[in-house]
Amino acid sequence: MERTGRSPRKRKILEWPPEAAEIARRQDDATKKCAELIAVSNNDEQACWRFLKRHGVERPAERKRRHYQWPKEAADIAARNSSAVSLCAELTRLTGYSERVCWAYLERHGVDRPGAKRRVAFSEGTFERLFDCVLNHGQKEASTRFKVNSKTIYNALYRRGLTSRAGDCFTLRDLKMFLRVRPATILHWVELGLLKTRVTIRSDGKPIHKFDHEEVVKFCREHMPVLLPRKWPQKRLEFIELIACTPKHADQLATREAKKEHEAYQEQMSRDEESTETENDASLANGQVTSGAARPVSTRAAANTRRGGRSQNNGLEIDDCA
Numbered sequence: 001m002e003r004t005g006r007s008p009r010k011r012k013i014l015e016w017p018p019e020a021a022e023i024a025r026r027q028d029d030a031t032k033k034c035a036e037l038i039a040v041s042n043n044d045e046q047a048c049w050r051f052l053k054r055h056g057v058e059r060p061a062e063r064k065r066r067h068y069q070w071p072k073e074a075a076d077i078a079a080r081n082s083s084a085v086s087l088c089a090e091l092t093r094l095t096g097y098s099e100r101v102c103w104a105y106l107e108r109h110g111v112d113r114p115g116a117k118r119r120v121a122f123s124e125g126t127f128e129r130l131f132d133c134v135l136n137h138g139q140k141e142a143s144t145r146f147k148v149n150s151k152t153i154y155n156a157l158y159r160r161g162l163t164s165r166a167g168d169c170f171t172l173r174d175l176k177m178f179l180r181v182r183p184a185t186i187l188h189w190v191e192l193g194l195l196k197t198r199v200t201i202r203s204d205g206k207p208i209h210k211f212d213h214e215e216v217v218k219f220c221r222e223h224m225p226v227l228l229p230r231k232w233p234q235k236r237l238e239f240i241e242l243i244a245c246t247p248k249h250a251d252q253l254a255t256r257e258a259k260k261e262h263e264a265y266q267e268q269m270s271r272d273e274e275s276t277e278t279e280n281d282a283s284l285a286n287g288q289v290t291s292g293a294a295r296p297v298s299t300r301a302a303a304n305t306r307r308g309g310r311s312q313n314n315g316l317e318i319d320d321c322a
Helices: 019-025 030-041 045-054 072-078 084-095 099-108 124-137 139-146 150-159 172-179 183-192 213-222 234-244 250-285 299-306
Strands: 169-171 198-201 207-212
Touching (some): 207 213
Antiparallel strands (some): 169 207, 198 207
């Protein structure tokens, strides 16, 4: 009788380069050998460890893969129609495993972690409009206008390193992330008087440190040897160049308004000049200008008159240049 059903899965044949055996025979650390094998063969880590085991190289104890034993009640919990968070909490209490392991077990049984497959992606133009709205009106107004929650906006700002730009101050966590230093180092700068902070006390008695944007910019400009010694992280230099030492969006509004007013003034002056030249041409065409009548003064002549009635190219007066 012919068997029906799914065809058996073919076993994948792994290819190993000639230098793989040389790496396995080398007297070196096992973890380093595995990393080199992954680089030269493009195979996964588990396959590289199996290859090393065939050549007598055992995986270190801290790198061994742990096999978790799940009781029968775990499958019943995963099949239950309930919230994913409550299922994970119940699995954690039942087995004593970590949440990461329980979430992996639930995902194998078709229960997705909340927010794992859902992320709001903003295009560059949309993010610029969102960021301007946050700067000018706050996150609450931006969440209402763009129909997303505040957590989504914060995550979008966090991925671009702009969480502190949404307000007028940095938190201790922001400076720790941007400057790549420990919180104790920042508090030491505060004790030395290099950086000013505002301390507020939470309801549980924990102090909250807030650093004004102007104070952080002043600290970065005046104490550059402290921030940039002989060696420094690249992220710290990028923060100093792109965030701390650049003007805020609100500071550029006055400059933009002045630029718009200047452009409007230039446009108005050009329209006035065009209308004046059109009127002069119409007067000449109608024969209204006679030898004794006053001739229309051009724009260049008017400018020369403001210089004292003399032309720019010679010392004669304008009336004698006819």
